[in-house]
Amino acid sequence: MNDWPDGRWPRFPRPREDELFSSWLARLAIANGAKASLIATQTDLALGSNYLRSIDYIANESLLDCIAHRVGLSSAALWKTTLSDYLVHLSVIDTKRNQNLLLLGLIGFKKERFFLQYCPLCLRDSPHFRRLWRISSIVTCPVHGVVLHDRCSSCGAPINVFGNDEKDKRLPYQGEICICWNCGFDLKESPAVETSENMVKFSARIADATESGHLLLSSSEWCYLGAFLLGIRQLTHALLKAQSTRYPGVMYDIDMLPLDIRFRLIEEVVDALSNLPDSFLRICQRWGITPYRLKTLERTSGPLPYWLSSKVSLCLVPRVVATNQAEVAHAIQVMRSRKLKVNPYSVSRFMGLYKSDVVDKYFAENLVNKVNVEQ
Numbered sequence: 020m021n022d023w024p025d026g027r028w029p030r031f032p033r034p035r036e037d038e039l040f041s042s043w044l045a046r047l048a049i050a051n052g053a054k055a056s057l058i059a060t061q062t063d064l065a066l067g068s069n070y071l072r073s074i075d076y077i078a079n080e081s082l083l084d085c086i087a088h089r090v091g092l093s094s095a096a097l098w099k100t101t102l103s104d105y106l107v108h109l110s111v112i113d114t115k116r117n118q119n120l121l122l123l124g125l126i127g128f129k130k131e132r133f134f135l136q137y138c139p140l141c142l143r144d145s146p147h148f149r150r151l152w153r154i155s156s157i158v159t160c161p162v163h164g165v166v167l168h169d170r171c172s173s174c175g176a177p178i179n180v181f182g183n184d185e186k187d188k189r190l191p192y193q194g195e196i197c198i199c200w201n202c203g204f205d206l207k208e209s210p211a212v213e214t215s216e217n218m219v220k221f222s223a224r225i226a227d228a229t230e231s232g233h234l235l236l237s238s239s240e241w242c243y244l245g246a247f248l249l250g251i252r253q254l255t256h257a258l259l260k261a262q263s264t265r266y267p268g269v270m271y272d273i274d275m276l277p278l279d280i281r282f283r284l285i286e287e288v289v290d291a292l293s294n295l296p297d298s299f300l301r302i303c304q305r306w307g308i309t310p311y312r313l314k315t316l317e318r319t320s321g322p323l324p325y326w327l328s329s330k331v332s333l334c335l336v337p338r339v340v341a342t343n344q345a346e347v348a349h350a351i352q353v354m355r356s357r358k359l360k361v362n363p364y365s366v367s368r369f370m371g372l373y374k375s376d377v378v379d380k381y382f383a384e385n386l387v388n389k390v391n392v393e394q
């Protein structure tokens with residue numbers, strides 16, 4: 020392979036539709052009877068330890084130039100296979116790590132995370148791994164309407180496209196990349212379980228937006244994909260916190276969760292967004308998610324994006340509890356006895372109200388006695 024004339028490799032499969040760089044690199048290695056690590060080393064892709072796991076992020080344009088030259092492709096075509104290209108649309112806020120993609124790495128320093136999903140029917144159509152399957156909010160296939168898998172359905176091992184190639188130090192892998200590296204099961208044969216139309220539509224909207232960068236909220240409204248995903252993150256975070264007994268010990272971050280939990284959360288998110296703001300309020304009431312909790316969440320993970328907050332802002336304000344003038348007068352009397360400051364705001368709060376027309380009216384009507392009221 021090193022001595023091939025003009026530096027080109029004998030065979031170079033073209034990237035398939037929405038193919039991940041790692042998937043393409045694994046196929047390139049198999050086609051040339053080489054190991055993926057050898058290709059990475061020859062093209063300076065081998066950066067740091069464990070680079071094959073994070074190769075979808077680290078392949079920058081100059082490295083891609085180097086590999087593109089050897090396969091007769093443009094670096095732009097290869098760039099379209101990277102997650103770096105995806106990230107432009109996936110987030111609207113600056114964060115330490117890339118959000119909205121399933122997280123690589125280990126759980127508890129021993130077990131690998133389930134960071135790559137697949138649709139068995141897509142693998143039957145074309146055995147390659149899609150970039151879309153790395154997005155944490157994607158739990159169904161928008162093409163076939165079935166639930167994705169995030170592990171081998173036979174042995175439960177995480178998906179690793181280089182797994183088979185790494186097993187034998189000397190011999191390159193010659194089989195298909197969709198064969199489980201741990202047990203040899205063909206992932207194409209995993210069960211294809213149909214799901215609801217609304218769940219599929221949700222995935223399809225996100226899938227379309229990975230190209231355009233935005234999605235339609237109604238016939239006249241749109242938002243950036245990053246802002247949409249931020250709203251989904253906030254909602255799933257709130258749902259996880261509210262159901263901590265149902266999901267004990269899990270991280271409150273959708274990027275770190277196994278598929279079964281993410282699926283249930285996304286089902287509720289789809290339900291919550293189905294008919295704003297009533298549907299949102301219904302889900303909040305079901306799980307006891309109070310406005311206070313959502314406000315607390317905003318302090319840690321940023322404000323709710325406008326596309327969501329503009330529709331649910333009324334739900335976020337605690338509803339005014341009906342009261343009457345006599346109760347207001349009594350509250351003021353109690354407050355005075357405790358030497359508390361008396362004004363419409365403090366009285367409302369004292370009575371457990373966010374904003375009360377009755378309290379306002381009491382102060383307005385007693386304005387002539389203002390001195391009296393504020394004593």
Ligand SMILES: [Zn+2]
Binds near residue numbers: 162
């Ligand atoms: Zn599919």
Ligand SMILES: [Zn+2]
Binds near residue numbers: 172173175200203204
């Ligand atoms: Zn397996």
